[in-house]
Amino acid sequence: MTMLEIDALNVWFGHGRDRVDAVKAASFSVARGESFGLVGESGSGKSTILRAVAGLARNWSGRMAVDGAALTAKRPRSFYKTVQMVFQDPYASLHPRHSVDQVLGETLHLHGFADIDARVVKLLEDVGLGQKFRFRYPHQLSGGQRQRVAIARALAPEPDLLLLDEPTSALDVSVQAEILNLLVDLRRDRGLTYVMVSHDLSVVGHMCERLAVMKDGQIVEVMGVEALRRNAATHPYSRSLLEASL
Amino acid sequence: MMEPLLDVEDLWVRFPTRQGVFDAVRGVSFTLGRERLGIVGESGSGKSMTGRAILRLIRPPGMVEAKQISLGGVNLMDKTEKEMRAVRGQRISMVMQDPKFSLNPVMTIGDQIIEAYRQHNRASKADAYAKALEMLEAVSIRDPDRVMRAYPHEMSGGMGQRIMIAMMLIPNPEILIADEPTSALDVSVQRQVLDIMDKLVKDRGMGLIFISHDLNLVADFCDRVLIMYAGRIVEICEADKLSEAKHPYTRGLLNSLPRLDAPRDHLEVLQRDPAWSEAPSVSGRL
Amino acid sequence: MAEQTLRQWLLTDTPTSRRHAKLSALYQGWLSFRGNTMAMIGLWILVALVAIAAAAPLISPHDPFVQDLGNRLAPLGTDGHILGTDSLGRDILSRLIYGSRITLYIVALVALIAPIAGLLVGTVSGYVGGWVDVVLMRITDIFLAFPRLVLALAFVAALGAGIENAVLAISLTAWPPYARIARAETLTIRSADYISAIQLQGAGAMRIITRHIWPLCISSLIVRVTLDMAGIILAAAGLGFLGLGAQPPSPEWGAMISEGRRFILDHWWVATMPGLAIFTVSLAFNLLGDGLRDVLDPKGGE
Numbered sequence: 120m121t122m123l124e125i126d127a128l129n130v131w132f133g134h135g136r137d138r139v140d141a142v143k144a145a146s147f148s149v150a151r152g153e154s155f156g157l158v159g160e161s162g163s164g165k166s167t168i169l170r171a172v173a174g175l176a177r178n179w180s181g182r183m184a185v186d187g188a189a190l191t192a193k194r195p196r197s198f199y200k201t202v203q204m205v206f207q208d209p210y211a212s213l214h215p216r217h218s219v220d221q222v223l224g225e226t227l228h229l230h231g232f233a234d235i236d237a238r239v240v241k242l243l244e245d246v247g248l249g250q251k252f253r254f255r256y257p258h259q260l261s262g263g264q265r266q267r268v269a270i271a272r273a274l275a276p277e278p279d280l281l282l283l284d285e286p287t288s289a290l291d292v293s294v295q296a297e298i299l300n301l302l303v304d305l306r307r308d309r310g311l312t313y314v315m316v317s318h319d320l321s322v323v324g325h326m327c328e329r330l331a332v333m334k335d336g337q338i339v340e341v342m343g344v345e346a347l348r349r350n351a352a353t354h355p356y357s358r359s360l361l362e363a364s365l
Numbered sequence: 366m367m368e369p370l371l372d373v374e375d376l377w378v379r380f381p382t383r384q385g386v387f388d389a390v391r392g393v394s395f396t397l398g399r400e401r402l403g404i405v406g407e408s409g410s411g412k413s414m415t416g417r418a419i420l421r422l423i424r425p426p427g428m429v430e431a432k433q434i435s436l437g438g439v440n441l442m443d444k445t446e447k448e449m450r451a452v453r454g455q456r457i458s459m460v461m462q463d464p465k466f467s468l469n470p471v472m473t474i475g476d477q478i479i480e481a482y483r484q485h486n487r488a489s490k491a492d493a494y495a496k497a498l499e500m501l502e503a504v505s506i507r508d509p510d511r512v513m514r515a516y517p518h519e520m521s522g523g524m525g526q527r528i529m530i531a532m533m534l535i536p537n538p539e540i541l542i543a544d545e546p547t548s549a550l551d552v553s554v555q556r557q558v559l560d561i562m563d564k565l566v567k568d569r570g571m572g573l574i575f576i577s578h579d580l581n582l583v584a585d586f587c588d589r590v591l592i593m594y595a596g597r598i599v600e601i602c603e604a605d606k607l608s609e610a611k612h613p614y615t616r617g618l619l620n621s622l623p624r625l626d627a628p629r630d631h632l633e634v635l636q637r638d639p640a641w642s643e644a645p646s647v648s649g650r651l
Numbered sequence: 652m653a654e655q656t657l658r659q660w661l662l663t664d665t666p667t668s669r670r671h672a673k674l675s676a677l678y679q680g681w682l683s684f685r686g687n688t689m690a691m692i693g694l695w696i697l698v699a700l701v702a703i704a705a706a707a708p709l710i711s712p713h714d715p716f717v718q719d720l721g722n723r724l725a726p727l728g729t730d731g732h733i734l735g736t737d738s739l740g741r742d743i744l745s746r747l748i749y750g751s752r753i754t755l756y757i758v759a760l761v762a763l764i765a766p767i768a769g770l771l772v773g774t775v776s777g778y779v780g781g782w783v784d785v786v787l788m789r790i791t792d793i794f795l796a797f798p799r800l801v802l803a804l805a806f807v808a809a810l811g812a813g814i815e816n817a818v819l820a821i822s823l824t825a826w827p828p829y830a831r832i833a834r835a836e837t838l839t840i841r842s843a844d845y846i847s848a849i850q851l852q853g854a855g856a857m858r859i860i861t862r863h864i865w866p867l868c869i870s871s872l873i874v875r876v877t878l879d880m881a882g883i884i885l886a887a888a889g890l891g892f893l894g895l896g897a898q899p900p901s902p903e904w905g906a907m908i909s910e911g912r913r914f915i916l917d918h919w920w921v922a923t924m925p926g927l928a929i930f931t932v933s934l935a936f937n938l939l940g941d942g943l944r945d946v947l948d949p950k951g952g953e
Contacts, residue, residue, distance in 0.1 A: 160551040160552070160553065161522075161551055173847075173851055174850075174851075175847050175850065175851075194853075195853075196853035198853075199851055199852055199853045202851075203851060204847075204848070204851055206844040206847070206848065207844075208844060211843055211844040211845065212844035212845055212847075212848055213845055213848075214845040214849075214863060214866075215845075215867070216866045216867065217863075218669070218672050220669060220672075225849070225852070225854075225862070226849075226852045229852045229853055229854055230852065230853070251665050251667075252665075254666040254667065254668060254669060254671060254672040255664070255665065255666060255672070256672065256676065259664050259665075262408070269848070272848065272852075275852075276852070291407035291408055291578060292407070292578070292580070292618055292621050292622055293407060293617065293618060293621045293634070293635035294407075295621070296621035296622075296623075296632035296633065296634050296635070297634055299623065299632055300631050300632055300634065303630065303631065318551065318552070320625065321622065321623045321624060321625050322623055324623065324625045324628070325623035325624075325628065325632070326623075344628075347625065348625050348626065348628065359553065360552070360553070363552040363553045363555075363556060383662065383682065384662070
């Protein structure tokens with residue numbers, strides 16, 4: 120069963136002479152329960168694909184389907200019960216004036232849950248934060264704790280597909296290990312599907328079963344993680360990327 | 366070993382806060398010869414503060430205290446702010462993480478380099494221009510004429526960082542402090558910038574302090590590594606022997622990295638021991 | 652001891668309830684505000700102004716409207732009239748005390764109308780974008796293109812002289828800068844990740860603007876309003892001075908200066924005392940605004 124299907128996706132910004140094609144004719148599909156990685160250097164368009172799937176990049180053409188249903192320009196609210204996203208910078212993804220309780224409470228309220236109090240408590244437990252963090256503001260949290268809150272927010276609507284945009288690149292390695300472990304556990308416990316963007320091949324190698332290598336908006340190669348480990352990339356660009364990160 | 370370029374003894378950086386005095390750096394000592402010295406640690410370990418404190422660039426209300434910070438036998442702690450200005454840039458240069466914030470956005474790169482050069486040397490405009498071109502060539506910039514006319518926003522991150530390095534090297538400093546100079550760059554560009562720094566440091570016999578959070582990068586690039594935790598040095602190793610590090614903190618950091626060649630379900634999580642921050646700082650003086 | 656624990660309770664990094672978190676955040680702001688001596692001076696002046704206005708009948712030595720033509724233009728320090736009397740023999744100190752009520756009334760009304768109008772226009776314009784932005788911003792430009800006092804004059808002339816109309820006229824000329832500020836802030840906020848994140852929960856534009864963008868714009872608007880307050884008081888005084896604001900015998904400070912103008916050479920205190928009052932209050936608002944900027948401006952802190 121296919122969770123996410125991307126076919127000949129183009130994404131661009133601006134128009135006329137200022138038009139920049141960020142993603143060109145990208146195609147790949149992700150099975151339900153799979154973890155799929157998108158790797159590339161900055162400006163390769165890997166994050167843009169995630170933003171297009173989430174509905175944050177509005178200029179696109181081609182076909183995108185989540186759980187068999189083709190995506191339209193405007194996403195219904197039910198879409199966000201299936202697809203959620205975790206952003207790169209935990210310092211920018213939480214509203215500076217909203218406490219953890221407000222962030223999670225509002226999300227639950229928007230998705231029409233009734234037992235908000237109990238769910239906030241449960242979500243905080245699930246991401247390993249616990250009750251004492253409930254009424255804190257972002258400036259009272261460390262980077263890793265903020266990212267846990269962001270993950271809790273993404274889990275609140277009980278989605279099936281989680282889009283992870285470099286979720287650990289702004290964190291220290293020891294904190295990165297904790298967050299990656301958390302993501303591994305959550306996927307196993309909840310049967311989530313991940314699409315994870317990263318510039319770090321070893322992180323993608325750890326988290327994903329398959330990955331696509333992107334360069335200048337195009338997918339140059341899709342391979343399994345065993346091929347990556349065996350250093351069996353075929354495309355010269357993937358090889359150079361692999362060499363640089365070893 | 367010959368006379369060290371820089372001798373730092375018992376360096377403290379303190380910040381008064383509402384909850385009392387916060388010590389960002391606590392009694393750090395080390396020497397720097399003509400070598401590449403790496404300082405590694407996580408955010409908040411005091412590694413950047415150490416670099417800035419050497420140049421006395423800690424903004425008030427922060428305070429720098431030290432038994433000595435000796436540059437060629439002269440204690441920088443005794444210098445006035447005015448005398449320090451002659452040291453900064455001239456004898457010790459610093460390269461920051463993001464070149465975008467270090468270059469003036471409304472001046473061409475050429476004008477900025479020329480200005481920097483003429484600040485330190487008496488030279489005609491034409492001489493300064495020739496010197497600037499030479500500098501850009503030294504950091505492997507192809508087509509330096511075009512780059513001289515360009516504005517910072519037209520440069521990629523890697524180019525910007527190379528230009529910063531070129532500017533820092535103009536006064537021929539004895540010591541270069543590089544604070545996460547490649548963290549904002551892609552891996553392939555990272556390598557090029559490091560190679561350039563490496564070559565310049567070797568050719569000119571400079572001392573380099575390389576501050577980074579990336580253990581593997583530092584192990585690869587430096588000669589000696591100081592590992593900092595909670596404002597103290599917990600361990601010092603030869604860079605090529607980093608994988609044999611003994612301190613549980615260093616070991617924990619190394620083990621928490623995902624590795625392509627050793628897949629596993631869960632990464633090792635660092636268990637922090639309060640005793641680490643209690644133990645006195647290890648001295649890095651030779 | 653109990654005081655100490657209350658302080659610790661307020662300064663905690665681990666609040667235990669919604670109320671605790673709010674109070675703690677407020678207390679931290681108050682502490683950094685208190686560290687600013689000049690802002691505290693401004694705050695005290697304004698607190699004193701409010702107290703004086705509230706207690707006007709109790710503390711004013713005379714009735715501000717009672718005339719005593721036999722004792723007109725009495726100099727400073729006259730027995731019973733510390734600040735002297737005006738051309739109709741009314742006690743200047745009493746008039747100043749009662750005038751503080753009018754000043755506060757103007758300030759409160761303008762501070763309610765102008766920034767809220769500006770906030771609405773600016774945030775909607777900035778968040779929605781497109782033709783809505785173009786239309787709203789051009790309207791703002793039109794209002795900005797008129798000199799403030801002239802536009803206020805035109806309004807007052809059309810609506811009739813009086814304090815309410817003066818307030819309305821000042822508000823109408825004061826909102827465009829707030830709209831500009833709010834729009835600029837909104838443009839930077841709307842591309843932030845936390846706005847994307849709430850969009851991903853299916854939140855509508857209305858909710859995002861009021862719950863997520865307003866709280867971030869309001870602090871810079873408050874700062875701007877307090878800094879503008881001096882100008883607003885002066886504009887009200889200016890209208891009063893031209894005879895288009897408060898009408899005699901109302902003890903509005905600007906109108907008092909206007910009256911005193913005729914005697915400025917021989918009886919300088921009649922115009923000077925209300926002038927000093929305007930100066931003091933304007934200065935207080937400016938000092939307070941500077942202090943608030945340090946506390947509230949999100950760019951200044953973390």
